[in-house]
Amino acid sequence: MGKGWCLFFLFWPIAAVVSCAMAPWIGWSFPYDNAQAASNLGIRIDGLFYLILIVTAIVFVGTQAAIVYALWRGANNREERADCVHGNHKLELVWSIIPGVILLFLAIYQMNIWADFRIKKFYPEVAVKAPIAEVTARQFEWRFRYPAIGKKLQQKPQPDDLHSVNELHVPFGKPVMIQLRSDDVQHSFFLPALRIKQDALPGLQIPVWFEANKPGTYDLVCAELCGWGHYKMKAHVIVQPEEEYQEYLKTLTEQQFYDGLGKIAATENGSESEATEK
Amino acid sequence: MFAKKTNELMPEAAKPVKEALVKQFGNPFALTQFEGLPTKFGDVEGTVKTVEASGADQPLIRFQATGLADSYDKLQGLPLEWTSGKGQGHISRIKEYNFETGTIAVEKSAEIDPQPGDTFKVECVRLQFGRDLYNRHCMHCHGMSGEGTGPTSRYLNPPPRDFRLGIYKYTSTKSTSKAQEADLERTVKEGIAGTYMPSFKLLTEDEVSAIVNYVIWLSIRGETEKKLDDELFLDYSQEVYDERTSEEGGETREEVLEELKEFMELDFPDTLEFATDSVSEAWEEANEEDALVIPKMPRVPDTPESRERGRKLYLSQKTKCASCHGPQGRGNGTATQDFWTNPATNEKYKNRGLHDIWGNQLPPRDLHRGIYRGGRRPIDTYRRLAAGIKGTPMPAFGGSLSDEELWDLVNYVMSLPYDGNR
Numbered sequence: 196m197g198k199g200w201c202l203f204f205l206f207w208p209i210a211a212v213v214s215c216a217m218a219p220w221i222g223w224s225f226p227y228d229n230a231q232a233a234s235n236l237g238i239r240i241d242g243l244f245y246l247i248l249i250v251t252a253i254v255f256v257g258t259q260a261a262i263v264y265a266l267w268r269g270a271n272n273r274e275e276r277a278d279c280v281h282g283n284h285k286l287e288l289v290w291s292i293i294p295g296v297i298l299l300f301l302a303i304y305q306m307n308i309w310a311d312f313r314i315k316k317f318y319p320e321v322a323v324k325a326p327i328a329e330v331t332a333r334q335f336e337w338r339f340r341y342p343a344i345g346k347k348l349q350q351k352p353q354p355d356d357l358h359s360v361n362e363l364h365v366p367f368g369k370p371v372m373i374q375l376r377s378d379d380v381q382h383s384f385f386l387p388a389l390r391i392k393q394d395a396l397p398g399l400q401i402p403v404w405f406e407a408n409k410p411g412t413y414d415l416v417c418a419e420l421c422g423w424g425h426y427k428m429k430a431h432v433i434v435q436p437e438e439e440y441q442e443y444l445k446t447l448t449e450q451q452f453y454d455g456l457g458k459i460a461a462t463e464n465g466s467e468s469e470a471t472e473k
Numbered sequence: 474m475f476a477k478k479t480n481e482l483m484p485e486a487a488k489p490v491k492e493a494l495v496k497q498f499g500n501p502f503a504l505t506q507f508e509g510l511p512t513k514f515g516d517v518e519g520t521v522k523t524v525e526a527s528g529a530d531q532p533l534i535r536f537q538a539t540g541l542a543d544s545y546d547k548l549q550g551l552p553l554e555w556t557s558g559k560g561q562g563h564i565s566r567i568k569e570y571n572f573e574t575g576t577i578a579v580e581k582s583a584e585i586d587p588q589p590g591d592t593f594k595v596e597c598v599r600l601q602f603g604r605d606l607y608n609r610h611c612m613h614c615h616g617m618s619g620e621g622t623g624p625t626s627r628y629l630n631p632p633p634r635d636f637r638l639g640i641y642k643y644t645s646t647k648s649t650s651k652a653q654e655a656d657l658e659r660t661v662k663e664g665i666a667g668t669y670m671p672s673f674k675l676l677t678e679d680e681v682s683a684i685v686n687y688v689i690w691l692s693i694r695g696e697t698e699k700k701l702d703d704e705l706f707l708d709y710s711q712e713v714y715d716e717r718t719s720e721e722g723g724e725t726r727e728e729v730l731e732e733l734k735e736f737m738e739l740d741f742p743d744t745l746e747f748a749t750d751s752v753s754e755a756w757e758e759a760n761e762e763d764a765l766v767i768p769k770m771p772r773v774p775d776t777p778e779s780r781e782r783g784r785k786l787y788l789s790q791k792t793k794c795a796s797c798h799g800p801q802g803r804g805n806g807t808a809t810q811d812f813w814t815n816p817a818t819n820e821k822y823k824n825r826g827l828h829d830i831w832g833n834q835l836p837p838r839d840l841h842r843g844i845y846r847g848g849r850r851p852i853d854t855y856r857r858l859a860a861g862i863k864g865t866p867m868p869a870f871g872g873s874l875s876d877e878e879l880w881d882l883v884n885y886v887m888s889l890p891y892d893g894n895r
Contacts (some may be wrong), residue, residue, distance in 0.1 A: 251820055336664055336671040352843055354891045360663055361674040427610070429675055454772035455852035 197270030201263050210261040212252070226387035232367045233407050237390035239308050246304075250297060283314055315402060322372035322404045329374045330403075332395040335424030337415060339363050344444050348374065350400075355463035361430040363415065366440040370406035385418035386432060392418055407434040474500065474618050476637065476695070478702040485730060486709035489737055490701045498694045501617055502564070503550045504597050504604065510749075511757040511805045512690040515599025517544040518556075522575070526834065533568055535579040536587050545598045546572040547605065553579060558591030562586050567595065603687030606680055610673060611688075619691035621831070629669045635831050636688055637695020639752065640864040643847030646861040647766055647868040651759035657685040659848070689693050693752050700748035701770035709733055751804040751859075766856045766871065775888070783885025786878055792870060794882075797827065802840035802889050808866075830864040837867075843890030854883045 225232065231298070232238045270368065286392040310317045317352060326348045329340040339362075342348040343355035365371045375384050377395035385392045393403045407413065417428035435443070479490055497506030519540035527534055541548070548570040555561050565579035579585060587593075607615075616623040619636030624635050634641070637681065641652040643660060661681050664672035673681065709729075717724045758764060773779050787794045787802075799805040809826040820830050829835045838846075847853050847862070858879050861869035870879065 360672040
């Protein structure tokens with residue numbers, strides 16, 4: 196059986212390396228384009244991921260190779276007997292210090308990205324100055340509150356705020372920030388394509404910023420098992436050029452203050468077929 | 474699947490009711506079409522390409538069909554009507570359907586002998602599609618037949634709607650009308666803020682309309698059942714039967730059954746036809762333009778004066794808003810402290826306060842919360858005031874107040890959430 200085990204342990208590093216290499220082609224890699232994040236911060240986070248992947252891959256392949264070598268030698272050698280070793284101070288030091296150094300390196304190396312991602316002081320100023328919307332997670336939908344055109348988002352709802360559900364529009368070409376809240380339980384604001392994930396906690400208002408590097412429609416999902424309807428809690432984040440975004444806000448304003456008379460804009464967001472109401 | 478009331482009929486009376494419903498509507502696994510309903514059943518047409526040879530002992534005929542490629546992929550169980558060939562006019566039920574190969578299997582019978590080139594149509598496709606979506610997204614709250622008691626319903630407050638009364642709260646139609654399709658579509662897409670009805674905006678337009686189509690169909694089925702039950706309940710419920718055949722009642726079982734038999738033969742077909750017709754008609758009429766509530770004048774500018782006029786109206790005897798919603802709009806008016814009478818049973822409710830037609834305790838809305846279940850546009854609030862909220866004690870003021878007064882009230886009510894501490 197010795198050689199069988201050699202093959203067994205040889206199989207795994209090979210399978211791991213091959214599947215990692217194939218992942219982008221068979222759709223097992225990162226969400227969105229299977230490779231690259233849709234935000235610059237996301238690309239940096241991917242970079243971190245790859246770095247850790249490489250470090251762990253080297254360790255994994257190395258240890259597997261050592262196992263295979265040891266087994267192979269043992270299986271082919273009937274004369275030499277194995278020794279029982281009780282501790283080796285040098286060896287202990289080596290395998291404590293090397294991982295320690297690696298972890299310390301990773302901890303220091305990622306600090307910038309973490310700060311840019313999570314520490315408000317490092318957020319892009321333009322985003323902090325004018326939060327785009329308040330995002331309220333609730334079982335099982337995402338509700339959005341935008342300030343009126345030309346106004347700033349206030350802590351408390353205002354009479355001229357614009358409201359929508361499950362469809363967040365944001366302008367392209369600049370970092371945007373939202374204020375994240377939860378109405379009931381813990382939810383998590385997760386934009387897989389942009390590598391953004393932030394828990395929403397009842398009673399807290401948490402700023403989250405992101406910037407897509409391509410206009411488009413991205414999935415917003417809840418990443419915290421929030422109840423039986425968790426799977427339904429899905430929305431779209433639509434990143435669009437500034438003019439289109441302004442146009443959207445205008446339509447939203449029109450809809451929001453619609454008094455049942457006059458022509459409603461044709462682009463009523465598909466939210467109502469008012470064709471019969473003239 | 475059947476209403477409680479149907480099951481409380483004496484078995485001899487319940488049987489024909491159930492049979493009629495199954496005949497008219499089918500069951501959730503095999504839906505049936507009958508003509509005259511305002512819901513879309515949807516047909517797709519196909520042609521027989523080749524017929525597989527079948528032995529004498531095989532109960533099914535298999536044939537390959539063309540023309541169904543882009544249609545709904547689960548045709549199994551649906552009725553297939555032959556539109557040409559020997560079997561023309563006959564209906565077979567599809568026993569098997571393979572979407573990949575386009576093979577259909579139907580039961581063998583003397584009339585059905587498909588030949589290449591024969592045409593047929595498959596009925597109910599749209600309804601079936603709606604049912605599948607409903608079962609996936611709605612059923613666990615609203616229940617299999619729309620009775621509002623799905624497995625999750627017991628955890629929800631407010632409870633999910635029972636569709637079988639055909640009453641929907643948030644509509645754009647007059648107080649006596651049913652909901653428009655667009656109203657239900659909006660509810661599905663926007664959700665109902667402040668309740669567990671979430672938004673299903675990510676479904677496609679087509680999916681939403683298919684779900685609404687099915688929900689309306691469930692409503693019509695439920696309403697028809699209720700009408701039949703109401704017709705029979707006073708004479709033939711199990712309770713009445715026991716009373717009639719008790720010693721004081723003095724009737725024998727045979728006498729009651731004889732009377733029931735006579736009713737079933739003479740009156741029941743008409744009752745059934747009337748029930749389905751009146752329900753279908755009401756649904757059809759709701760989609761017509763004059764069912765809509767449309768203000769006669771645009772919104773009165775939202776000025777402090779207008780709000781003040783609205784506030785006076787709110788507190789006046791004319792509207793009595795304050796008796797339910799409270800003098801400050803906190804939803805704590807005096808009406809919430811009374812014991813009310815259930816209009817359906819003429820008995821007092823067990824709990825204090827207002828109740829809706831489904832029997833749930835219904836606190837009047839706290840107007841300061843800024844949560845608008847029926848939508849937050851001025852027109853939505855206008856419609857709540859003008860046409861009331863169906864199935865609830867919220868009355869329609871469209872007749873008693875002028876448009877100007879209604880808009881003043883709208884302005885006042887919509888200003889409350891932003892009104893400091895008042």
